[in-house]
Amino acid sequence: MPELPEVETVVRTLRPQVLHRCIRRVDLLRPSQVHPLSLPLTTLEGRQIVEVTRRGKLVLLHLAAPASCPQIAAAAPDVPELLAVHLRMTGRLMTHPDGTPPHAHSRCLFYLDGTDGPSVLFFDDVRAFGLLFAATPALLQRWDFWRRMGPEPLEHPAATLGADLFSRLHTRRTALKALLLDQSVLAGIGNIYADESLFQAGLDPRRPGASLALPEWQQLCAALQAVLRLSIAQCGSSIRDYRDANGHVGAFQNSFAVYGRGGEPCTRCGRPLVRTRVAGRTTIFCPSCQH
DNA sequence: AGCGGGACCTGTGGGC
DNA sequence: TGCCCACAGGTCCCGC
Incomplete structure (x- = not known):
């Protein structure tokens, strides 16, 4: 999508x-x-x-x-x-x-x-x-x-972006996943890149925003940027309908660590990935690797 | 205020 | 084969 x-x-x-x-x-x-x-x-x-x-x-x-x-x-x-x-x-x-x-x-x-x-x-x-x-x-x-649209995730250093998120969200009890999907928090993140970046950062999608320390926000922003840049380099992800303006599919869906992989083994620890719902959205994460 | 859940829309796919 | 329903997704809107 x-x-x-x-x-x-x-x-x-x-x-x-x-x-x-x-x-x-x-x-x-x-x-x-x-x-x-x-x-x-x-x-x-x-x-x-x-x-x-x-x-x-x-x-x-x-x-x-x-x-x-x-x-x-x-x-x-x-x-x-x-x-x-x-x-x-x-x-x-x-x-x-x-x-x-x-x-x-x-x-x-x-x-x-x-x-x-x-x-x-x-x-x-x-x-x-x-x-x-x-x-x-x-x-x-x-x-x-x-x-109300939030900052562009790729137009600021991860440390700066993380500090900004920490200052804006350190009182929010909303789940991390819901915050990432909120376009007024960061612009451009949807279900795929929320799940993928939370996995790469080792953070539990259900954690309240207020529970994250500054370095965790910065770690999350660094992971998010790495995931977004890798996906852009592969022309995005094609799940079903997505095509670029030339009608071509992307390739990043072949690099998913968690999205669409509920029940399959975690690429890091081998234990089954868990499929659940957070903020009304299907969410896949590894309970062993994400805290 | 902040959160959850339904509505919006259509096609796909699983179950019976 | 055919029907029904859940589901996918981002955002808006409503109600608690």
Whole structure:
């Protein structure tokens, strides 16, 4: 499922496909997947994609007025400067040749023009949980999810990040696993990388946040960064639906130590991994190695 | 305030 | 073969 490494991989593979292209027309097939605060997606028409980045699990298409459309004022309040896309569980972004008909699960098509001819950016999403949000920076600030999003796990040294988490969470009795899944604590972590990093750090997912000492937070952040970097290097994890913008699967699922391995032997001690529920989520851990 | 649990959505797969 | 249900997942919303 698209978490930080998968979204990062989508961004890297999507960028060369859409950079500098103009959005000629938007065909919204499932209006319920547009955020209620979003500008109408038709306001994207005539805008040029000038950069593709990531914030947490969000893909961000940065937009500007193309030289060929000078009549569009960049600073107008109703002209989006960003299109944020949340893939949730089954969302996909990829381009196809002009004229490709929508798929069964296509939710929005963006018809693009470029110097090497037209193409179509598909937003497909089987479970229709994904989200599209066309916004100005000011409008994005009205989105609680955006405004409250925590720090990027890979953009600070582990020691600094760990100290930050310690200071913010040392009174919280919430389970460690639930804290890692909370996007206002850290941006981009989901079920897979929460379980994997807790195993690598040797920490019990059920422990209250308040029970961790500073070095444990720092150890957890170091483990998290190692897991995320390794996964990005392997183009993320493909459990079932995930594909990058080229339609390719990731490889990190072959490196899972715990995720999806309940009942199988722990890679460290050989005892069976335990499957349980923490914060309403399936959680796999090793009771012998994680304390 | 902080937590747990249901709703949202659809396809898959196990059990009978 | 076919039906039913649990399950997967991230976030929002509600109630305790």
